[in-house]
Each structure stands twice: as structure tokens, then as C-alpha cells.
Amino acid sequence: MTTAKPLTKKQFKNKNITSGRRLAFRITDNERAALTKLVEVLQKKVPERNITISRLLRATARMEGAAAMRVLVKALRERW
Numbered sequence: 001m002t003t004a005k006p007l008t009k010k011q012f013k014n015k016n017i018t019s020g021r022r023l024a025f026r027i028t029d030n031e032r033a034a035l036t037k038l039v040e041v042l043q044k045k046v047p048e049r050n051i052t053i054s055r056l057l058r059a060t061a062r063m064e065g066a067a068a069m070r071v072l073v074k075a076l077r078e079r080w
Helices: 029-045 053-061 066-079
Strands: none
């Protein structure tokens, strides 16, 4: 009978890693300030998570569903 060995640090692989690629993302100072303000508002609503601009943008990129699309389309039509 063989015994299972525990995984060593070398054998353990973290699957939640970024690709290492950088995204050229240019925003103005006013847009960065608006994102910072939005992060502050969201942080108050979700205090158990650390909300960052990066996390906010990743969450927005993953938004699906008709209700979310309506909100995004309305914002794009009204502001940009």
C-alpha cells in the first residue's frame, strides 16, 4: 500500500495568476479621479472586500445579463 505525500511548494500551482501581459489603458486625470470616487463608494457598500480600480474594471469586463447591459448602454449614451 502506498501513502500519499503532501504537496510541496514546488508541486503546488496557483491557477489564479495573471497572464503577465500589460494592457495599454490611457485615462485622463479626471477619469482616474472619477474611478477613485466610485471605488470609495463601492468600498463602503462592500466593506469585506478590498475594492481597487483594477478589481472594478475586471468586474465591469465580466458583467453579463440584460440588466447590466442596459445600465452600461444607458451610461454610454448619456455620457460618451
